[in-house]
Structure formats: structure tokens, C-alpha cells
Amino acid sequence: MPEVPLLKVNNLIKEFPLGGGLFAEPRARVRAVDDVSFALSRGETFGLVGESGCGKTTLGRLILRLVEPTSGDVEFDGQHILALGAKEMRLLRRRMQIIFQDPYASLDPRMKVNAIVTEPLCAIQNLAKSERKKVAAELIEKVGLRAADLDKYPHEFSGGQRQRISIARALCVRPDLIVADEPVSALDVSIQAQVINLMADLKKEFQLSYVFISHDLSVVEHISDRIAVMYLGTIVELAPAVSFSDSPRHPYTAALLRAVPMPDPHRKTEPFPMEGDAPSPIDPPPGCAFHPRCPHAFERCRVEKPSLVKTARQHFVACWLNNSRGLGIE
Amino acid sequence: MDPKLLTIEALSVHFHLPEGVARAVDGIGFDLQPGETLGLVGESGCGKSVTALSILGLVQSPPGRIEAGRILFESRNLLRLDAEGLRRIRGRDISMIFQEPMTSLNPVLPIGRQVAEPLMVHKALSRSEAMAEAAAWLDHVKIPAARKRLDDYPHQLSGGMRQRVMIAMAMVCRPKLLIADEPTTALDVTIQAQILSLMLMLKSELNMSVLLITHDLGVVAQMASRVVVMYAGQVVEEGRMTDMFDQPFHPYTRGLLKSMPRLGDRRAGRPPRLNEIPGTVPSLIEAVSGCRFAGRCPHVFDVCRKQQPDLFKIGAGQRARCWLKRYPDRRKPDA
Numbered sequence: 001m002p003e004v005p006l007l008k009v010n011n012l013i014k015e016f017p018l019g020g021g022l023f024a025e026p027r028a029r030v031r032a033v034d035d036v037s038f039a040l041s042r043g044e045t046f047g048l049v050g051e052s053g054c055g056k057t058t059l060g061r062l063i064l065r066l067v068e069p070t071s072g073d074v075e076f077d078g079q080h081i082l083a084l085g086a087k088e089m090r091l092l093r094r095r096m097q098i099i100f101q102d103p104y105a106s107l108d109p110r111m112k113v114n115a116i117v118t119e120p121l122c123a124i125q126n127l128a129k130s131e132r133k134k135v136a137a138e139l140i141e142k143v144g145l146r147a148a149d150l151d152k153y154p155h156e157f158s159g160g161q162r163q164r165i166s167i168a169r170a171l172c173v174r175p176d177l178i179v180a181d182e183p184v185s186a187l188d189v190s191i192q193a194q195v196i197n198l199m200a201d202l203k204k205e206f207q208l209s210y211v212f213i214s215h216d217l218s219v220v221e222h223i224s225d226r227i228a229v230m231y232l233g234t235i236v237e238l239a240p241a242v243s244f245s246d247s248p249r250h251p252y253t254a255a256l257l258r259a260v261p262m263p264d265p266h267r268k269t270e271p272f273p274m275e276g277d278a279p280s281p282i283d284p285p286p287g288c289a290f291h292p293r294c295p296h297a298f299e300r301c302r303v304e305k306p307s308l309v310k311t312a313r314q315h316f317v318a319c320w321l322n323n324s325r326g327l328g329i330e
Numbered sequence: 331m332d333p334k335l336l337t338i339e340a341l342s343v344h345f346h347l348p349e350g351v352a353r354a355v356d357g358i359g360f361d362l363q364p365g366e367t368l369g370l371v372g373e374s375g376c377g378k379s380v381t382a383l384s385i386l387g388l389v390q391s392p393p394g395r396i397e398a399g400r401i402l403f404e405s406r407n408l409l410r411l412d413a414e415g416l417r418r419i420r421g422r423d424i425s426m427i428f429q430e431p432m433t434s435l436n437p438v439l440p441i442g443r444q445v446a447e448p449l450m451v452h453k454a455l456s457r458s459e460a461m462a463e464a465a466a467w468l469d470h471v472k473i474p475a476a477r478k479r480l481d482d483y484p485h486q487l488s489g490g491m492r493q494r495v496m497i498a499m500a501m502v503c504r505p506k507l508l509i510a511d512e513p514t515t516a517l518d519v520t521i522q523a524q525i526l527s528l529m530l531m532l533k534s535e536l537n538m539s540v541l542l543i544t545h546d547l548g549v550v551a552q553m554a555s556r557v558v559v560m561y562a563g564q565v566v567e568e569g570r571m572t573d574m575f576d577q578p579f580h581p582y583t584r585g586l587l588k589s590m591p592r593l594g595d596r597r598a599g600r601p602p603r604l605n606e607i608p609g610t611v612p613s614l615i616e617a618v619s620g621c622r623f624a625g626r627c628p629h630v631f632d633v634c635r636k637q638q639p640d641l642f643k644i645g646a647g648q649r650a651r652c653w654l655k656r657y658p659d660r661r662k663p664d665a
């Protein structure tokens with residue numbers, strides 16, 4: 001019997017209306033997330049990469065039901081969360097938390113650290129002041145700060161320290177899942193390493209699962225067990241992190257990998273074949289959304305959208321090149 | 331002696347703030363040859379942008395003040411020039427690309443006009459000549475259908491296209507020195523790759539020197555031939571790009587290189603833990619008697635805490651501000 005995955009996302013779609021007023025029909029719709037499905041096991045880190053605007057944040061928010069999907073379904077530990085009422089949802093929230101990118105904007109500047117880190121817990125249960133302090137002290141030491149820091153305000157901390165505070169806050173309710181939306185993107189390399197190591201340690205200690213969102217491929221490869229590459233709202237490739245950089249199957253993944261400047265002066269990055277900007281999600285190209293930038297595009301790519309199919313163990317790709325080679329469709 | 335295009339000597343820039351004096355740039359020096367790309371790297375807040383702004387006379391004052399030093403551009407001290415003299419050099423001989431194009435492009439002026447402007451100011455071209463040249467440059471930096479977009483406003487362009495407009499604007503007068511302050515940090519990797527290869531192409535076309543400021547060691551490794559590492563307002567190491575990667579001397583440089591995740595780490599089976607540099611940068615306001623890195627350094631010993639190390643010569647073109655040069659047996663082998 002395979003165990004029930006902690007998180008299951010089924011055919012999620014999210015459209016945002018654009019323009020139009022309260023009563024007017026919107027002029028257009030952006031399909032920010034376009035038919036995304038995947039499952040996440042307990043203790044797994046699921047990396048999500050892709051260019052700006054491809055729908056990573058929207059997908060993260062859909063998972064926590066911070067926005068309602070247009071259609072599709074999210075199962076958390078076997079429960080269909082979209083069917084839950086407000087009260088049940090609030091209880092479930094203690095098991096899923098989010099960390100945001102910007103350590104400067106995401107912490108309330110008027111609250112002391114003590115109140116910030118225990119807020120998610122206080123939202124669901126009454127805590128005596130002394131109890132609250134005790135919980136906070138324990139958490140803050142877990143993330144490498146000192147109990148004395150609890151009486152300070154966010155502006156008294158550096159970016160990396162603020163991100164530790166965000167992590168302490170997310171851990172407060174002992175969640176099973178943390179969606180981390182670009183948690184290290186605003187940090188210096190040396191501080192980024194501290195936070196990545198901390199997240200890895202906490203994952204082990206608390207059996208956490210992460211959805212780790214980033215546009216930095218090296219970071220995602222480092223921390224993830226599996227990696228999903230998104231393009232214009234869809235997952236175009238899903239692969240184990242160990243083989244990710246080695247054997248990309250989607251031309252977009254290959255182009256992304258090739259575009260990362262190598263931190264090695266002896267290995268000059270090859271000239272870059274992909275031209276143009278990512279197309280607009282308001283008016284996505286027909287067929288495979290990547291075809292206008294793809295060096296391998298052929299007729300079928302322009303008319304028919306490829307779906308995500310299995311090409312190897314744990315490896316899924318949405319590209320006609322793989323399909324037409326007849327690699328096992330599941 | 332090699333001819334130098336730019337020489338910075340003992341430059342100090344302080345900010346006089348209510349809470350004290352912040353020594354943002356504290357006695358730094360380096361030089362740049364014609365046609366060379368020099369990388370300037372270091373932790374956020376270490377003084378990279380302030381250094382760049384000093385060259386162009388753009389440090390906000392007050393609270394900022396240039397306290398000491400010389401900035402020689404073709405043997406002329408830029409710090410001695412008056413506002414008019416600086417304006418003549420800015421945009422013509424030296425130009426700058428900023429990280430966030432929206433803050434440096436004028437939102438209410440069409441992009442064609444903005445690219446044409448420096449040509450009218452510095453090269454006395456007529457409006458129509460300048461516009462024709464601007465169109466050619468926008469084409470050159472691969473703005474699609476450039477001629478049709480001359481009347482577009484910045485907000486009508488994507489981030490990558492705005493950065494191209496900035497580059498076109500910086501290049502029109504064919505400057506001798508381009509200062510690029512985090513030119514691609516706000517961009518996706520695919521767009522970054524396009525912008526970087528565009529910069530490389532233009533650089534060799536114009537035989538321009540580039541001062542490239544970034545905290546991305548990958549970008550620097552791909553673009554620069556020499557690198558200067560700053561820490562808390564000082565130069566802590568400088569040298570040829572290849573030496574800095576193959577045999578970094580300063581514990582901060584070493585820590586930086588080791589703390590970076592690299593693509594392929596997993597496949598290569600490298601350990602899942604990244605090397606951390608513990609702690610954070612010291613305050614620029616409190617006086618430090620010894621080495622500024624002492625609080626985070628794995629090798630720190632008594633001398634480091636008492637006295638500030640000089641920039642010692644390490645090898646050909648390589649210098650490092652670290653007492654380990656004098657006391658090599660103090661280096662801990664495993665750190």
C-alpha cells in the first residue's frame with residue numbers, strides 16, 4: 001500500500017480577471033496557473049522554478065487556500081481542503097504555513113518579535129503570557145537567535161535575521177508543510193547559506209515538507225528532492241533533483257540551465273540560443289506555450305498542447321519531442 | 331607603466347547620520363585599464379554602490395561626504411571638478427547602468443527621446459539626427475521593431491526591454507567607462523543571459539572599460555578579468571579572476587566561494603550542507619580596532635583583534651587584507 005501523500009494537487013486552474021469593473025465583464029483573463037497536478041510526500045522538498053510571472057506564487061497561495069482556484073482540487077493529508085468551512089480551514093492552517101520572500105515587508109514593524117513569532121499559535125488557541133514567552137524563546141533559539149531578541153522590533157535585525165524570524169513564526173504551530181516563497185532571494189550568498197542550512201536542519205528535526213519556490217536553479221537543486229519547472233502557468237518538467245541539471249528533457253529547462261552563469265572563470269557559459277521574452281499569460285501562444293522561443297519547435301508544437309507524460313522513473317515532461325520519440329506515455 | 335583609465339586612491343566616503351558617522355567607504359583603492367572589465371563584489375551594504383556613485387559625483391550630500399582620496403580619470407581628479415565639469419563627463423566619457431531601470435528611466439518621456447537626449451547634450455546632434463541614431467541603438471540592443479517603439483513609454487516595456495533601453499542610453503555616446511551596478515539582478519536568468527552577452531558584444535565593439543558591480547559570483551566569473559572584493563567599506567582582496575577562484579587568500583573570499591550552491595552539486599554528490607559564514611557584517615558606525623572580519627573569521631587570532639591588517643601582496647596582482655599573510659601557521663587547515 002503506498003502511503004497517502006501529504007499534499008495532492010489536482011488539475012488546479014487559477015484565472016484572474018483583468019480590467020472591467022465591479023459589474024462590468026472583465027476585458028481579459030490571465031491564466032496564472034493552468035492545469036497543475038502533483039503530489040508531495042511527507043518529509044519531501046518540492047522545488048518550484050521558473051521565470052517571473054510563470055505562476056509560482058499563485059500556485060503556492062492556492063495550496064494554502066489563500067486564494068480560491070477557478071477549478072481543480074487540493075487534498076491535504078487526505079482532506080479536500082476546498083470543501084472545508086472557515087472553522088475547519090482555520091484548524092488545518094496550523095498544519096500548513098507560508099514564508100514570504102521579502103523579509104522587510106512580511107513582518108509587522110509595530111510588533112515585537114515575541115508577538116510576531118507566536119501570532120499563528122495565538123490565532124488558534126489561548127495562551128497565557130508566560131506560556132507565550134516560553135514558546136517564543138524556544139522557537140527563536142531554534143532558528144539561531146537569542147531569547148533577548150524577543151523584545152526587539154523587526155527593524156533592529158538584518159535581512160537574514162528577519163528571515164529567521166519568519167521561519168520561527170512558521171514553525172510556531174508545528175506545521176507539516178511549509179510553502180517557502182523565495183525565502184532566500186533577498187539575501188546575500190553568505191547569509192543565504194545560513195538560512196538554507198537552517199531550513200534543512202529543521203526539516204529533519206520536525207519532519208517537515210517544503211514547497212520551495214525560487215527562481216535560482218542552483219538553490220532549488222541544492223535543497224529539493226524533486227523539482228518542477230513552470231512555464232506560463234504549467235509544469236513543463238518534473239524531475240528528481242539528483243538528475244535535474246544532468247538530463248533536462250524539456251528545451252525550456254535546458255535553456256534555463258544553460259543561462260545560469262557558471263561561477264567558474266575557466267568554464268565560460270556557451271552562447272545563449274533562446275531569444276525573446278516570456279510571452280504574456282493574457283494571450284498565451286497556441287499549442288505548446290514555449291514554441292515561439294523553442295529552437296526545436298515543429299508543426300505539432302504550434303497547434304497542440306503537449307501534456308505532462310512520464311519519460312523515465314520519476315521524470316515527467318510536457319514536450320512533443322519526448323512524446324514523438326514514443327517514450328512511455330502513462 | 332600601464333596606462334590607467336581610472337584610478338581610485340584612498341577614497342573615504344562617510345555618511346553623517348543622527349546615530350553617528352557611517353564609514354561606508356573607508357580608504358579603498360583600485361584601478362582599471364582601458365578595455366578591462368573589473369568586477370566589484372561583496373556583501374550587501376559593503377559600499378559598492380557608494381563607490382560607483384562617488385566616481386560620478388552622485389553621492390547624496392548631506393548626509394554623505396567624500397572625506398579623502400582621489401579619483402583619477404585619464405589623470406584628471408574627478409573629485410576636483412565642479413558640477414559643470416562632471417556633467418560634461420557623465421553620459422559622454424563615463425556612463426552608468428543601474429539595477430532598477432524604472433528608477434533611472436523617466437516615466438513620462440518616450441524611450442526614443444531618452445536615448446537621443448545624451449547625443450543632443452554631449453554631441454550637439456540635431457533632434458532628428460539624434461532620433462535616427464537612437465533608433466539605430468535600440469535596434470542594436472535588440473528591441474524588437476525598434477523604430478515603431480520610439481514613442482513607447484517605459485511602462486509599456488518588459489523588465490528586460492527596459493534594461494536594454496538603459497544600455498542603449500548608456501552606450502550612445504560611446505563612453506570610455508561603463509559602470510554597471512547590478513545590471514541584471516532584477517532579471518530572469520534567460521533575460522540576464524541575453525543582457526550579459528549584449529554587454530560583452532558592445533564592450534568589445536567600443537573597447538570600453540567596465541566596472542561591474544554584482545553580488546553574483548557567476549556573473550562576475552563570466553564577465554570580468556579581474557575582481558575586487560569589498561567587506562565593510564574596505565577592499566579585502568583583489569586579483570585576477572582565475573586566481574581568485576583557484577587560490578583565494580582572504581577567509582571572507584574563501585567563505586563566499588564555498589557558501590554558494592552550484593548547479594550540479596547534487597549530481598556530483600557534494601555534501602548537502604553549504605558552508606556558512608557565521609554571524610553578520612559589523613556596524614559601519616562603531617569603531618573597529620582590528621580586522622573587520624574578525625568576528626566571523628574561522629582563523630581569528632590575537633593580532634587580528636588588536637590591529638588592522640594591511641592589504642598585503644600575495645602574488646602577481648593579488649593582494650589580501652589579512653594577517654595570515656604574516657602568520658601563515660595560524661591558518662586552520664580545515665576551515
Ligand SMILES: Nc1ncnc2c1ncn2[C@@H]1O[C@H](COP(=O)(O)OP(=O)(O)OP(=O)(O)O)[C@@H](O)[C@H]1O
Nearest residue numbers: 016030032051052053054055056057058059215281
Ligand atoms: N491578483 C492578481 N490579479 C491579476 N493578475 C495576477 C494576480 N496575481 C498574479 N497575477 C498574474 O498571474 C501571473 C502569475 O503571477 P505569480 O505572481 O504567481 O508569478 P511568479 O511566478 O510568482 O512570479 P515572480 O517570480 O515574479 O514572483 C502573472 O502574470 C501575474 O501578473
Ligand SMILES: Nc1ncnc2c1ncn2[C@@H]1O[C@H](COP(=O)(O)OP(=O)(O)OP(=O)(O)O)[C@@H](O)[C@H]1O
Nearest residue numbers: 345354373374375376377378379380381390393614
Ligand atoms: N544616502 C545614504 N544615507 C545614509 N546611508 C547611506 C546612504 N547611501 C548609502 N548608505 C550606507 O552606506 C553603506 C554602503 O551602501 P552601498 O549602497 O554602497 O552598499 P552596496 O555594497 O551597494 O550594497 P548592495 O549590495 O545592497 O547594493 C550602507 O551601510 C548604507 O546604508
Ligand code: SF4
Nearest residue numbers: 621624627634652653
Ligand atoms: S586578519 Fe585574522 S580575522 Fe581577519 S581575516 Fe585574516 S585571519 Fe581572519
Ligand SMILES: [Mg+2]
Nearest residue numbers: 056057058181
Ligand atoms: Mg512570486
Ligand SMILES: [Mg+2]
Nearest residue numbers: 378379380511
Ligand atoms: Mg548597491
